[in-house]
Amino acid sequence: EIVLTQSPGTLSLSPGERATLSCRASQSVSSSNLAWYQQRLGQAPRLLIYGASTRATGIPDRFRGSGSGTDFIVTISRLEPEDFAVYYCQLYGDSRLTFGGGTKVEIK
């Protein structure tokens, strides 16, 4: 079973700063099966990125996904107030889905 490890657990930043979120898989995975979600407090998750780098419909271009093999990253170029949330990476495959533990982006 593939495990996804997200780091850091919490990222404390100010609006306007750049955020870099990491997701590491316990073994090499296909980037086409890697997605990211944003969950704001009290809300359902929202699809941000699929295929490791393709933004979902309506996602602003300050969000950028990259990576391959075991290491994947989401970068938020300039944090807006609505970007402070928890972010999860997720892997599709082999008849199951796997989520990472999440990274909380909080206001410093």
Next chain:
Amino acid sequence: QVQLVESGGGVVQPGRSLRLSCAASGFTFSTYGMHWVRQAPGRGLEWVAVIWYDGSKKYYADSVKGRFTISRDNSQNTLYVQMNSLRAEDTAVYYCAREDGSKAALHYYYYGMDVWGQGTTVTVS
């Protein structure tokens, strides 16, 4: 508009059963795989189960296998999960979510879970 609405949550004693529903609207329900995902209080997301668009295949997380059954009624645009032998650790918000993707030749392209419901809360106590 495209929408998923869960219902059926509540407080239930350990060992009892509960059935959750997820009503879909605004899209052709019968052409999408559907998932249940849960989130325990203060915890991260945990995938629970998936059912293919036509109900032909179903897969479960190890934590619920043998106790939960996912099903769907495409004529009613509704997804279900029957939860039996409930445990305290099943306490969570349960979300239904639509899987987007496409198939070309022998390859399936996964586009993520692009529509989510607002969740329904299950408390086992």
